[in-house]
Structure formats: structure tokens, C-alpha cells
Amino acid sequence: MRIHRLYTDQPLEPGRETSLGDGPAHYLGRVLRATRGQSVVLFNGDGHDYPADVIRLSKTEVVLEVRSRLPATAESCLKITVVQAVSRGERMDRTLQKCTELGAAAFQPVWTERTEVKLADRKLKKRMRHWRGVVISACEQSGRAVVPSVLEPVGLPAWLDAATPAKRLVLSTDSECPISRLEAQGRIELAVGPEGGFSEAELDRMRASGVLSVGMGPRILR
Structure with missing residues (x-):
């Protein structure tokens, strides 16, 4: 049973x-x-x-x-913060759910040029409670005893300007560096774009800030 x-x-x-x-x-x-x-x-x-x-x-x-x-025995030694562009309803929920099940340590939602979701203060607080509920449910299902934190959304420039000891990565279909080549250790912040992807200006700024562009293969994952 x-x-x-x-x-x-x-x-x-x-x-x-x-x-x-x-x-x-x-x-x-x-x-x-x-x-x-x-x-x-x-x-x-x-x-x-x-x-x-x-x-x-x-x-x-x-x-x-x-x-x-x-x-707890279900925690990963690799501490990954998923820097996810805020996306619509079920897509954001599914990202939180599956990344929690895969072992993400935290989530940093970000506003980007192509983010289609707009949330005022009251709606944002309600949405964040909902997001945290999604993460908790995923922990219950997957056997995790550490609940990943869901941070308050910030603009992409604010994330880039914040000091961090973590290695910063951004997923890109144009990258010639497979993510599998990287050494899996320490803290990582992994940026994932919105439905339309990051703009070229955003990608240029990330590269200028030292964010490494990596790929997961030739196909675009939804």
C-alpha cells in the first residue's frame, strides 16, 4: 500500500x-x-x-x-536555480512541477522583453502562492523533503546585475556547447526563455555579463 x-x-x-x-x-x-x-x-x-x-x-x-x-535521500548534490521567464498559466506550472521533480534547488522568475504575462501586486502575490503550492505538491509526489524556494520575479537586467558565485548558463538552440560537456558541480543558475525565446539584445547582454550559452540538442523544447 x-x-x-x-x-x-x-x-x-x-x-x-x-x-x-x-x-x-x-x-x-x-x-x-x-x-x-x-x-x-x-x-x-x-x-x-x-x-x-x-x-x-x-x-x-x-x-x-x-x-x-x-x-532525505532524494536531493541532488548539484544546486540549480532555474531562472525562468514568466510564462502563461499551465506552462509555468508545468515548468515548476517538472523542475522540482528533477531536483531544482530554487526558482527565480524573470520578466523579459517577450514575456506576455502582466501581474499587478495583488495578482502577483496570489500567483506566487499558487506557484509555491505547485512546488510543494511536486515535492509530495517525488519524495523530496527540501522545498525549493520560489523567489519574487525580477527584470532580466536586475538578475544579471546581482552578484552571485554561481555559474550562469542560458539555454540556446544556436549554442555549439552541449550542456553535457559541463562539469556537474557547485551552484548553477540556468536561464530559460519565454514562449518566443530571449531577444537578441537580451542574449547579447547575457553574453556580455559572462552568461555561458549552452544547448540541449537541435530540437526546441516547449
């Missing part, structure tokens, strides 16, 4: 009880139809899994007892 994994923002400690918030409690009690004594795995982003048992259920609350603390 599959053991379900659930994220909580509560501190977790073996031998102690924890109460789930409305979202996880609804999912566990109403969607999964959990019963008393059922086992689940909790995580809160600290890098550990916490096997736990359901001890009390009601319409508004689920209380579990944490049994133990286990170190």
Missing part, C-alpha cells in the same frame, strides 16, 4: 503530536479518507521525512503522532 506524503509548515519532532492545517487536513481526511492508525509521511522542508500515524480525526482537524525522523 502506498504511503502518502504530506507537507506541513509545523515543526516536527519524534514522539510529539502535530495538527495539520486546513488544506492538508481536508486532503487527508476528506480526499484520502484516512482512518485512525493510518500511517503517512510528513515533511516541513527541513530535509527530513517524518513517519507519523493518525491518532484523531474530525471534520476540521487531523492530529498525528510523529514516530521518527529520517534523512
Whole structure:
């Protein structure tokens, strides 16, 4: 039987009880139809899994007892920040989901010349909560116990001007340097363009800022 994994923002400690918030409690009690004594795995982003048992259920609350603390085994030694041009609805969600499953450490959304999405302050805050929810769901599904951070979007020039020790890369179909040639170590920031790709002016500025252009083959990935 599959053991379900659930994220909580509560501190977790073996031998102690924890109460789930409305979202996880609804999912566990109403969607999964959990019963008393059922086992689940909790995580809160600290890098550990916490096997736990359901001890009390009601319409508004689920209380579990944490049994133990286990170190996470699904994290990559390569710390990649995906610098993703903000894209429309499901495309952005799919990027966050799949990159989380593949082991991305963080996401830095950026505004570009060809970004078609415009988000005012209120809509941006709502969208960021949604993006974080997508990342958490991907962690639950993929077995990750560290939740990648989703940073507030910035303009591409602001990202380029920010100091970083990371190696910076940009995906380009015109690059003659396959990404497979690079040594896989340390921190990497990988820039991915919008639906129409980065403009030539943006690519020129990235190259001038020391961003290395790399390719993943001759085909354009959606």
C-alpha cells in the first residue's frame, strides 16, 4: 500500500503530536479518507521525512503522532536555480512541477522583453502562492523533503546585475556547447526563455555579463 506524503509548515519532532492545517487536513481526511492508525509521511522542508500515524480525526482537524525522523535521500548534490521567464498559466506550472521533480534547488522568475504575462501586486502575490503550492505538491509526489524556494520575479537586467558565485548558463538552440560537456558541480543558475525565446539584445547582454550559452540538442523544447 502506498504511503502518502504530506507537507506541513509545523515543526516536527519524534514522539510529539502535530495538527495539520486546513488544506492538508481536508486532503487527508476528506480526499484520502484516512482512518485512525493510518500511517503517512510528513515533511516541513527541513530535509527530513517524518513517519507519523493518525491518532484523531474530525471534520476540521487531523492530529498525528510523529514516530521518527529520517534523512532525505532524494536531493541532488548539484544546486540549480532555474531562472525562468514568466510564462502563461499551465506552462509555468508545468515548468515548476517538472523542475522540482528533477531536483531544482530554487526558482527565480524573470520578466523579459517577450514575456506576455502582466501581474499587478495583488495578482502577483496570489500567483506566487499558487506557484509555491505547485512546488510543494511536486515535492509530495517525488519524495523530496527540501522545498525549493520560489523567489519574487525580477527584470532580466536586475538578475544579471546581482552578484552571485554561481555559474550562469542560458539555454540556446544556436549554442555549439552541449550542456553535457559541463562539469556537474557547485551552484548553477540556468536561464530559460519565454514562449518566443530571449531577444537578441537580451542574449547579447547575457553574453556580455559572462552568461555561458549552452544547448540541449537541435530540437526546441516547449
